[in-house]
Amino acid sequence: MKKRTWIFAGFLAGLIFFIASWIGGTNFLMGGTIHSGDLINQYISFFASYQHTILHDLSSISFSFSNGLGGNTAGNWGYYLLSPFNFIVLLFPTKFLPQALYTVILLKVMVASASFCWMTKKLHHLADPWAISLAIAYSLSSYVINYIGNLMWLDAIAFLPLLVVFVVQLSKGRFSFPYIWLLAITIVANYYTAYMVCLFLVAFFAYQVYLNTSTLKELIKNSSLFILASLTAGAISGVSIIPTAFNLLENKLNYSLPNPNINFFHIWQELPASVLFSTRSLQLPLRLQLPLCFVGTITLFLAICFFFNGRIALKTRLASLFLCIFTASGLLSEKLYLLWHGGQPPVAFAYRFSFLITFIIAFFASYQLANNISRNNLKISISIFAIFLVIYYFRSSKLLLLNSTDCILVLVFSIISGLLIFIYYKNKINAWIPAIFLIFEIFSSATIFWNNVKQPSVKITDYIAQTQSFINQLPKSAKTDRLAKSFLLNDNCGESYIFNYRGAEVFSSNNDPKISEFYSLLGLPGDGYFYFYFSSTQLTDALFDIKAFITTNRLTGYTEGFKNYGLRNDLANNKIWLKNKQNVAYKCNTFPIAFAGYKANNLRLTANHPLENQTRVLNSLTNSKHTYFSKPITAQVTSDNLITKTSKKQLSYQVKKKATPSSVTFTYTAKPNSVGYIVLDNNQLYNYSKIFKITLNNQLLNINSVTYQPLGISVPKNGKVTLKFQMGERNEKGNLFIPQLYLLNKQSLNKTISYAQKNQLKLSKWTNNQVEGTINIKQGQSLITTIPYTTGWKAFSDGKPVKVGKALNRFIALDLPKGKHKITLKHTMPGLKLGIVISVLGFIVMISEYLIIKKHQKKQL
Template identity: 25%
Template sequence: MHLLAFFLPVCISLAIMIHNDVFPFGENCILHIDMYHQYAPFFTELMDKLKHGESLLYSFQIGLGSDFVSLFAYYLASPLNWFLILCPKDYVIEFMTILIVIKIGLCGGSFAFYIGKHFHTQDYMASLLGCFYALSGYMAAYSWDIMWLDCLVLAPVIFWGLEILVKEKKTGLYCISLGIAILSNFYIAIMICIYSFLYFLILFFEEKENFRGKIITLGRFALYSLLAGLMGAVLIIPEAIILSYSGSSGFSFPEGMEMYFDLVSQLARHCFEVEVYTGRDHWPNLYCGVGTLLLVILYFMNGKISWKKKVVRVLFIIFFWFSFSNNILDFIWHGFHFPDSLPGRQSFLYIFLLLTLAYEAYHKREGSETYHVLFALALIWGFLALCAFVVNVGMVTAESLLFTGVLAGGYGALFFLWHLGKKEWKKAASLTVAALAVMEVYANFSLTGFDVTSRTAYTKNWDSVKGLLREVESMEASQFYRVEEMERLTKNDAALYNYSSSTIFSSLMNIGVGNFYRKMGMEGGKNFYSYSGSTPLNSAMLSVKYLISKSPYETSPLRTLAAEDGENYIYRNLYTLPLGFMVEEDFESLWAPQKGSPIYNLNRMVYCLGAKEELLTPLSGATTVEDQTTKIHVKEDGYLYALYGDKSAPVITVACGERTRRFTKCDHGYLLDLGWFQAGDTVEITNTSKVEDLQVTPYVLNLYALGEAYETLNRQTFEPEYFSDTKIRGKIRVDWPGNLILSIPKEAGWRVYVDGEETECSTFMESFIEIPLSEGEHEIFLSYRTPGLILGAGLSLCGIGIFGGIFIWKKKYEKER
């Protein structure tokens, strides 16, 4: 049964992938949303670290620098990910694809395991319902979210462990499986813990024990839940500390209660072929089989099931309904935060509950009467008719309602036949139910799950870019420099190509850096910051020395060509600084950049650095607008930038002759780097959203002001003599006292030594490491250790030690008895 429950969803998943031409059966892959933008780069970085023996504490290939332990805990902590060390370097996508398929199969197997243990039986229905658990609407929506799937596999095991903890006083399975879930993904584990607590209350009051026994059971549950949490502390504590620097730090409890949607519209999400939802409007993905709905109704009508048990379960179901649509419960379920898209992340627990009740209705089917089936069908059809009048057709289509009704009728007829028929008829009905269920789950997952994209398009630049980077590295004498892209695939390309950059997309991103970027006219947000919008001075301060482009036209007074292969080009920025540079002690207070005023902030900065003119000056009267196209008429040679007032267009294209630049995510609002133009050129700016007037304001870069400001920063710099992910060493000559600014996010974990003595450093612009230095020559040494790692490891060892000590004591006690 367990093997069937594993292989059935695996075979269905593989069949769908083959149908969708997923590599190696075609040129597609299942990279989707965060799997495309985050998991593929982060898996690649983990693989590189494992294969090359690099530190797992920190990485300069993710943003300006990121703690890797917390990133591992958040994205990569599945025990199966360690097999990356065996993965060929060009097949990380396939490694993740195989893992997803395996975890889908394990979900089916673990559900069948729970059913077998809970009901003391093994039959094909457990495998079928396990298939619906493995290929539910939740999985169709979030199968790409590979970091969550371990918890879906472990959930049925945890709940069986909880049952034997209460009923048989056996504690090991619950504690160990919950501990592994917490280590694998603490976020989904929070939801499992909430469900476990609620389910424990049900078991606690249903179990017949005396007062003393109940107190002991309560203590046992509390103790082993705490031990499971302690086992996960080695990752939880570092992750919590690093999260405190992110846009997800802190929480604000909702001030009032709000309901997102009506119950009918919510329950319609159970229908066959309902499009999965991953946006911000809170709709949960609830599909778990049309036959499941029929069986759940039969469960509550079954004469062999206690009415007290039914009352508790129906209240549990209603609680879930309320949780999906109520803002306060939604906030609590999601770890005291509102999810930024990807809603209803706890709905797999609701699906598990329904499927368990469905199996019990099947298991005790002798308690169902023929008219029960007719009533259940009438109820489903009546609900579908109501949906046709109430539900937004954009969420649930008429086709979906129709097919759901037909499937319900098919299952109802087969159940009806089973009740009335002879032994041969019952066998035929059972086989037909199995075939119908497999076809249903295959069709639903094929229509709603596994979005694909071109693998060829995702990987086509890998060899070219990596080859050019190796060429540049062979020419470089510097221990450290950063590289950026003009046309990036993702905001984590640095991890894909193994170079240091100044761009990131991660939930663990330092929000202070994002805020600083926005003040400088660059792209920044809650969980991302990007080089887009950078000026030569910003770029220099971030130590960006090289720029990757597909265009052969980027040579200018700002950069020269360093390497090219006809497909990609790498340019060397002429204005660049090493990792650190000096500013005066009062520079930050004199500069005082303002939110929402990037041009003012950039011009104010160069004045504070000794420039006598503005960095960016407006080109008055140079623009015209006609037919949704903004034209800039260039009168003098110069390097141009532009701000735009209308941010409703996500994509903006800039063209002049054969040169074209395409800017994406323009709704984030950043300075457009238009490029170098000559007198007489006409620059055309268009957008894909057909916005009539983007309200473009062009600016010209003042090379004289840039040179003055750059020379000030370049007079006293810190060039590392030794550089690794966790250790940096170098010297600097200081001619006047001030602050050394390192373009590394200031976070707990970095220890700074000046001339051999540990020095307390501060934070520059709420983002970077700032070290006060006196006049003279100084040796600087920095070392990194993940904050909270030692404490977390100690607590985890304590948890394991206490668990092991109790286990040994119990075994010894039982032997003596």
């Protein structure tokens, strides 16, 4: 163990993580579920795409029609999928992706522990007990325990200690090729946390140069080596960074996110709660979230001792203090907070840079253990630590509404930790005793936290297997175009990745905001990073080429995390592709993916009028003047235990008797066996499950309340449709937009669809990165598609390049002369060629650096 302590530290951290997550219910290998981050509602689908792309279809490496309606995938690769650990995923079948991702997380934790242990041995020559315990504390800090679901952030944590060792070498004038390689890997693995690491490494290098450099010549030389090595690493990573940057400039960086709602004055009053024993849950409002800085009470105590240790040079301690202030500067102001997050405030999971704070606390704890401390300095440190406890009890605990159990645990672990360190420095106990207690505290923190957020296990494996089986049984012709569903597990609208079909939904931070906005205008849930296809109609099915739509009779909650959204009873009379006991796949009549039509770039759509907008879009693209919906049918309003008043389209209500069931019912009389849509106002239905229980003809609804949305209905034989709102306990008064029923004119819709089909692009090839076919264009027409416009597409007509334009200002369109044309659309990842060139140049520079340094060393010999 003396020679390979770091290996032991890695395996021990892995064992502790495995046991704590098993007890806490977050161990996928033992039937648990990780509920932190977006693992189960986003990342599993991305890794399914990773598997499919690497093993089966390289055409989707740059563009994928499983990415919503279709999208550039460079941002997904650069943010989620390029970690070297991810190759492990290729060893698991798709239905076992949760287990694969847990294995990846477990290995990253082990590497983080091993690398920190190796660093403490290399820089501070720590004894085994301390090297192992601090390594475990770092690898299982509150940041890791809370954010394990964001597995793409863990690479930076795993590699940071090694990078620090190599930066120390550079600060002393020794060129480090491992630094170049590892920094390049860190950047490729996840550009976001790599950006934070790079900021920190610049400060850490300045800190080391200040301590280790005595002449201006040395300063210039060592700084040049650091800059040269860092730029070389950045160049080598160009193959990933350049395409990702192109994608971000087109999508993510176009978002205008609200500034963080953080009171930075309160943060410093609450800070003791973030560095002492941690059991807090991320399921708190953003204003109550804290930077996740707990890395063990003993670790914190030792870090305090470092700054009051008179046996360490004052110059060193002052420089270290400035490094700490810089690392924690994101807690000082909004501008510095945004700086650490790359200029954009996090939508959730505040203080994402705080893994650097946990590192710096553990680093200076290690530094302290490499030095002794006087009795007086130890007393001062104890006093400072006591002040932390006082602030915690009289300020932090009240501001954060902490319960007595949390406070007692903090007190117990703090007192025992302080006593153990005091006795240890009195040379009365072996180092293994406080070290083992530190490991026990870290284990306890992880276990308690995971038990606090534990939820019933989600049957992800069973769901994937069952749904995949149904989709596989669909006729081949049902899967040639796009497919959509009314149900999801864990709101994962990337299931098209998992089941490998051309979809109409996405949840990604690299999503095109123009498509989300367009969805919202059409009555489909769309906002910023996501768009769903729940509240669809036969018009949107036609527009987006949804050839098959799958519904289910399984109710929301039949298994943990399952939700049956929206309502597509308007498909009840459609032909059926496939049916079993649980699911029905309906056949939809649609536009082709591309046809000869009209670009409609000047079309104006009005918010909160989804059916009108759908009509305008279809008519504009086909130059039609059809009416697809009847005039609104007004409901007869009845109520129970309510005082109601109707004014124009609004209904105001007030409960008569509290604790008595209250409801309002809208009854519509319509043509029997017809289909139509009732439009609901999302502003009144936000968090509707807490306010209303809504049923349509006694069918319970589950709604994603993002926009005005239509509910598909099938009028029964008696011609009666009833929409009932049952008020919740706290819903004693309010206003309701009176929903109206619109019947679908199927004949008019079929005429418009027939027009598009007669003018379709007759496909000869359709892959993720290429579309080919022939089309006949009439005077004034253009080639219209519902492929989202993005850079990287090139178009050819009869072998000659054609400019790629837009339809509806969002989708690919081509202006073509009258006549018959052979069309080819090809997509290549924007920036990929430039990235490859830069990476190759980076490798050449690195080899040149190696040869020059080797030649210089020979001359010195």
